Amino acid sequence: MARTGRHKQPMSAPYLVNGATGPFEIVVGLEVHAQVISKSKLFSGAPTAFGGEPNSQVSLVDAAMPGMLPVLNGECVRQAVRTGLALGCTINRRSRFDRKNYFYADLPAGYQISQYKEPVVGEGAIEISLDDGTRRTIGIERIHLEQDAGKSIHDLHPSMSYVDLNRAGVALMEIVSRPDMRSPAEAGAYVATLRAILRAIGSCDGNMQEGSLRADVNVSVRRPGEPFGTRCEIKNVNSIRFIQQAIAHEARRQVDLIESGGTVIQETRLFDPERGETRALRSKEDAHDYRYFPEPDLPPLLIDEAFIAACRESLPELPDARRRRYEAELGLSPYLAGVLTADIEESLWFEHLLAETARRQGRAQREVAEKAANWMTGDLFAALKRLDRGIADSPVSPEQGAELLALLADGTLSGPLAKQVFEIMLETGEDPAAIAEARGLRQVTDTGALEAAVASVLAANADKVAEYRAGKDKLFGFFVGQVMKASGGKASPAMVNDLLKKALG
Amino acid sequence: MAVDAETVARVARLARLRVGDEDVARLAAELNRILGWIDQLQAVDTEGVAPLDQVIPFARGWREDEVTDGGIAADILVNAPASAHGFFAVPRVIE
Numbered sequence: 001m002a003r004t005g006r007h008k009q010p011m012s013a014p015y016l017v018n019g020a021t022g023p024f025e026i027v028v029g030l031e032v033h034a035q036v037i038s039k040s041k042l043f044s045g046a047p048t049a050f051g052g053e054p055n056s057q058v059s060l061v062d063a064a065m066p067g068m069l070p071v072l073n074g075e076c077v078r079q080a081v082r083t084g085l086a087l088g089c090t091i092n093r094r095s096r097f098d099r100k101n102y103f104y105a106d107l108p109a110g111y112q113i114s115q116y117k118e119p120v121v122g123e124g125a126i127e128i129s130l131d132d133g134t135r136r137t138i139g140i141e142r143i144h145l146e147q148d149a150g151k152s153i154h155d156l157h158p159s160m161s162y163v164d165l166n167r168a169g170v171a172l173m174e175i176v177s178r179p180d181m182r183s184p185a186e187a188g189a190y191v192a193t194l195r196a197i198l199r200a201i202g203s204c205d206g207n208m209q210e211g212s213l214r215a216d217v218n219v220s221v222r223r224p225g226e227p228f229g230t231r232c233e234i235k236n237v238n239s240i241r242f243i244q245q246a247i248a249h250e251a252r253r254q255v256d257l258i259e260s261g262g263t264v265i266q267e268t269r270l271f272d273p274e275r276g277e278t279r280a281l282r283s284k285e286d287a288h289d290y291r292y293f294p295e296p297d298l299p300p301l302l303i304d305e306a307f308i309a310a311c312r313e314s315l316p317e318l319p320d321a322r323r324r325r326y327e328a329e330l331g332l333s334p335y336l337a338g339v340l341t342a343d344i345e346e347s348l349w350f351e352h353l354l355a356e357t358a359r360r361q362g363r364a365q366r367e368v369a370e371k372a373a374n375w376m377t378g379d380l381f382a383a384l385k386r387l388d389r390g391i392a393d394s395p396v397s398p399e400q401g402a403e404l405l406a407l408l409a410d411g412t413l414s415g416p417l418a419k420q421v422f423e424i425m426l427e428t429g430e431d432p433a434a435i436a437e438a439r440g441l442r443q444v445t446d447t448g449a450l451e452a453a454v455a456s457v458l459a460a461n462a463d464k465v466a467e468y469r470a471g472k473d474k475l476f477g478f479f480v481g482q483v484m485k486a487s488g489g490k491a492s493p494a495m496v497n498d499l500l501k502k503a504l505g
Numbered sequence: 506m507a508v509d510a511e512t513v514a515r516v517a518r519l520a521r522l523r524v525g526d527e528d529v530a531r532l533a534a535e536l537n538r539i540l541g542w543i544d545q546l547q548a549v550d551t552e553g554v555a556p557l558d559q560v561i562p563f564a565r566g567w568r569e570d571e572v573t574d575g576g577i578a579a580d581i582l583v584n585a586p587a588s589a590h591g592f593f594a595v596p597r598v599i600e
Binding site for chain 1: 519520521558559566567568569570571572573574575576577578580581582587589590591592593594595596597598599
């Protein structure tokens, strides 16, 4: 689940960093590295599964043994093109691979195969939505395909680093934005939106903890109206919250530096979430000299119209279209529609719940949508958060949710009883009707029994009845509470209200 | 473009090649001779001619997305100067 945090500053006002000499604006651009969902690697037949034994998912190609040749995985091209189409980008009919040369222990060839001058996907844009409902368009500059590197582990031995090449050669899409974001919240919303789209179309699982989605964050500051300042790149940030924190800290650092007479130098930095600061990577002077040149082992990547058409055909409904449909067809508020379309799994769960709820109650989806949406985003999401679970392993199924909503709708359960039943469902996984039956949690709507309860409460509180009749209206709530208590919480609140009004009349 | 001693030393460092001071002047001269040939090629007018990426027109040489490899950790590690617990073991690379 990826929901952006609410920032303290109202987003309709521009986000500014206040320095001693005046306000500064932040400029942010992101390079998001998204692992392509594929069974095998970009240029070899080794598997991509997460968490295998070290070096068990490596081919001789990935290990850069002499004489090995890369062969392009068509599925990775398909996923990059689908992603480009989903982000409204142009697709380049001809693109090319290049070698990016650098030396590191987990890069066995001494170069990464990437796309430098001619990426497979060109310009596009996505629309993001901020917490206050403001919508903004963020430009996409390009998407290119490249290989991931291996993994170095530095803490298993005092003087050695251990290298696992299982990830080496796994396909990544690098999605490069325009420097169009002006606040941490916008960057957070951009990544959340991007992630929702990738997950909806199935080109990346979006799992930030496992590193399937991570971002290099470019930050610069300027006085409003001035040209772009010098940027710093914060490498490899792997959560939306950290991205926002890193931007805020880095912008503050740059403003303080400029105001104390210093100059921002273009450099690569790391974000340390524990200390809440970014710091420079000890960079060697040659670190950025990648000496790109065309990859001689791979032909140009040519894509024809039929391939693009098939990719387009394969795209499901995108989150933004789904959000608009929820508003227009189901009558949901922009807020609820936004929350329910932030994650494809959650959208599908909601649609299942909604279909089932409408069926059980014999009503149109539009008539029950708001109740279902409120229950799911309220009670269910709160419970999942408490249990630290995602929607995929929710202890309650959509069918059970719909049954609970039906019991509420037909008056079998009152609101408070439904919450009790829901808690038991979470613990036991039982169906709500069975729980209500077995534990006697059905709402009491038997007029005779309730009248008796009302009568005994009034008899026991004759003094308060007198006060009420003398004009102390506030006591009505007290009587309702007493009758509810006497019924063990099971009385129908509406009926108790009516009967009390009559009795006190 | 002429290659000087400094460029030779820099390219060698980037490629992790050990080049002794006594070799630098000779290598610079050799590289400059190669660049001289490139200059001859550059003299040809290629205005309006697309770059030639491949000589033989190549149909799409894509693989199906199938797992056909892997599971050979021992082979992968066999030439490594050092390994431990299935990992390559290299001199520590962070300070």
